[in-house]
Amino acid sequence: MIEVKVPVLSESVSDATLAQWHKKVGDYVKRDENLVDLETDKVMLEVVAPHDGMLAEIKQESGAVVGSGEVLALIDENAEKPHSDDKPAAEAGDEKQAPREEPEPAETEAKKETPEPEAPAAAMNFSPAVRKLITENKLDPSAITGTGRDGRITKADVLKHIEQRDQPAAAPAAPSTSEVGAGGRPERRMPMTRLRTRIAERLLEAQQTTAMLTTFNEINMKPVMDLRAKYQDKFIKKHDIKLGFMSFFIQACCEALKEYPVVNASIDGSDIVYHGFFDIGVAVSTERGLVVPIIRDADQMNLAEMEQAVAEFAGKARQGKLSMEELSGGTFSITNGGIFGSLLSTPILNPPQSAILGMHKIEQRPVVEDGEIVIRPMMYVAMSYDHRIVDGKEAVSFLVKVKDVLEDPARMLLQV
Numbered sequence: 001m002i003e004v005k006v007p008v009l010s011e012s013v014s015d016a017t018l019a020q021w022h023k024k025v026g027d028y029v030k031r032d033e034n035l036v037d038l039e040t041d042k043v044m045l046e047v048v049a050p051h052d053g054m055l056a057e058i059k060q061e062s063g064a065v066v067g068s069g070e071v072l073a074l075i076d077e078n079a080e081k082p083h084s085d086d087k088p089a090a091e092a093g094d095e096k097q098a099p100r101e102e103p104e105p106a107e108t109e110a111k112k113e114t115p116e117p118e119a120p121a122a123a124m125n126f127s128p129a130v131r132k133l134i135t136e137n138k139l140d141p142s143a144i145t146g147t148g149r150d151g152r153i154t155k156a157d158v159l160k161h162i163e164q165r166d167q168p169a170a171a172p173a174a175p176s177t178s179e180v181g182a183g184g185r186p187e188r189r190m191p192m193t194r195l196r197t198r199i200a201e202r203l204l205e206a207q208q209t210t211a212m213l214t215t216f217n218e219i220n221m222k223p224v225m226d227l228r229a230k231y232q233d234k235f236i237k238k239h240d241i242k243l244g245f246m247s248f249f250i251q252a253c254c255e256a257l258k259e260y261p262v263v264n265a266s267i268d269g270s271d272i273v274y275h276g277f278f279d280i281g282v283a284v285s286t287e288r289g290l291v292v293p294i295i296r297d298a299d300q301m302n303l304a305e306m307e308q309a310v311a312e313f314a315g316k317a318r319q320g321k322l323s324m325e326e327l328s329g330g331t332f333s334i335t336n337g338g339i340f341g342s343l344l345s346t347p348i349l350n351p352p353q354s355a356i357l358g359m360h361k362i363e364q365r366p367v368v369e370d371g372e373i374v375i376r377p378m379m380y381v382a383m384s385y386d387h388r389i390v391d392g393k394e395a396v397s398f399l400v401k402v403k404d405v406l407e408d409p410a411r412m413l414l415q416v
Helices: 089-097 105-113 118-123 128-136 155-165 194-209 222-239 246-259 303-318 392-407 410-414
Strands: 002-005 016-021 034-039 044-048 053-058 071-076 212-220 266-268 271-273 280-282 332-336 355-359 362-369 372-386
Touching (some): 016 128, 034 071, 128 155, 212 392, 222 303, 222 372, 222 392, 246 280, 246 303, 246 332, 246 355, 246 410, 372 392, 392 410
Parallel strands (some): 280 332, 332 355
Antiparallel strands (some): 034 044, 266 271, 362 372
């Protein structure tokens, strides 16, 4: 027997919740085939079969809380692989000679009409949350209209489909007992996911354990926008990826962090730890909540490498494929509320980091240049910082440095 174990979790993750089994006892599984999803405080992990064989025993059921190295199931590697339906002619002939009991008509019809819910859900590239909903509710994915990128089915799409399916055609369905709140008004109650619970804990932790303060500025984005417009086609042709804004901000922040190293530092007990590397966290919004994958040694990358790293992490985040290593560490973070239309906000620290930069919506506004009022594409930026180690002068100077670099992108190339 081969043991299927919980993978080694990171130091910051003590346990995981067994979210959903995709195989049952008696199923023949192939190596690297997904057996079960584990939900941690940070990511959804897929536990795959370590060897071909039959799933002989499941030791932990869905909903169980498990730790690193704990045995989840046993696989019998000596079990015979099931034969296909195609049989040798001689065997088929012997079978014809023996009378075969025909199923009842009603049973035959029922088998025809009953779909296999797990097959389409497993075959298509869904996020773990979507796949779980489809499997548990025995849904046909082809009947669900996807509103995500490239027609991808989102969790909201599945919930809407379930709601419409359960609603009688004649009249709107009255809310069930579990959906009726005070005064008979409809409401819906759902438990927090582990990720959402962890996000809530960390937000409260940041506000209660740090002396958080925020400084603001605005950036004229015209120089960067002109540069992108001029070289976008050549950039795509050479690097097979679009030149976005995030890579400019990452590089500008790296330049500012080198000049103001305390912003890249963190507190460890009564010590200040000055990091000699620049691991930048980029916040990504997913169906399950906000995650912050880390771009390691960002200062050593060019713009194309940064864009590719951001795109790869964003794709993996939305598919629930990020590893815990990709979410651990980080010396500074950037979040972009502008993609949702935010004009100005106060980002919250991601402890133990001492600062986070918030980008916002670019908006055409009147500004004064050389004594004249002109219209420019302006972006408000905000930097929240831990005032215990970062003084106001350093925080403001850091943000001014970011502004200066972005308003004159050639400075990044010349490093001045």
